[in-house]
Amino acid sequence: MFMDKQAFAVKGLDYTIRSAVEKDAEELSALRLVIDGETENLDREKGEAFIDPAGFAKLISEDTENPRNLFLVAVANDRIVGFSRCEGNQLRRSSHKVEFGVCVLKEFWGYGIGKQLLQQSISWADENGIRKMTLHVLETNEPAIALYQKLGFEIEGILKQDKLLADGTYYNTIVMGRFHEST
Template sequence: MIINNREYDSNRINYTIRSAIAKDAKDLSVLRVQIDGETENLDREKGEAFIDVTGFEQIIKTDTERPRNLFLVAVVDDRLVGFSRCEGIYLTRFSHKVEFGVCVLKEVWGYGIGKNLLKESISWADSNGIKKMTLNVLETNSKAIKLYKNLGFEIEGVLKRDKILSDGKFYNTVMMGRFNE
């Protein structure tokens, strides 16, 4: 699905949130690897589950065509700095929900980019009959958990000892959901 572009002005930077387009594929491939290497909050190590340009072109095409998918990018000065996806499940019993994920370059944390990607996704979901949004978050990512709670998500469960981080310790994954009744 496609949304209208939205402009934001936040603490000395201006950025746009818009739907991903085919020409973003190359930048997305590079950006995803960079973001994965900047934080342990995501599921992947840098370079794992690599998606090449063709792979991103296909994801963008699919997400544009499917009514329960949404692929957004955040752009600062014509440079991609983050992205988010909502992916619907196309089995009848799960057709009411989408799964949300977000990635933002560390250098632009604190400007509300992740929050606004999520808010745009929530607005899209609410206006398109999506009854539930789900996401997973690392238990130590307290800022993200607080943001998600502030935007209506609640903790639905915990996957115990779900991830091993660079310190060799196990960490839990928090499963959260937001309901649109």
């Protein structure tokens, strides 16, 4: 699915959020590798499950054509600084929901970019008859959990000792969902 560009200005930073296009593939491949090395809040360590530019181009193309998928990028200072995806499922029993994921370069934390990516995704989901958005978040990512709850997500469950982090400790993953009732 494709969404029009939206502009934002926060704390002196101007940025836009728009649908990813195939020419973003090379930059997204490099960006994802950097972000994966900046935080343990994501599922991957740096270099794991690497997606090369061709892989991103294919993903962007498929997401643009699929009415149940949305791939957004955040652009500041003429470069992509974050992205998010909503991925739906074609199985009839699961076709009412999408899973949301987001990542932003650490130097751009605090400007509301992740929040805007999520809010744009929520609006898209609500406008397109998607009844449920789900996401997974590491229990230690308290700012993200608070944001998700503020935007209507509820804790649905806990995956105990789900992630092994660099400190050698297992941490829980929190499963959250947001429901949109059809009118």
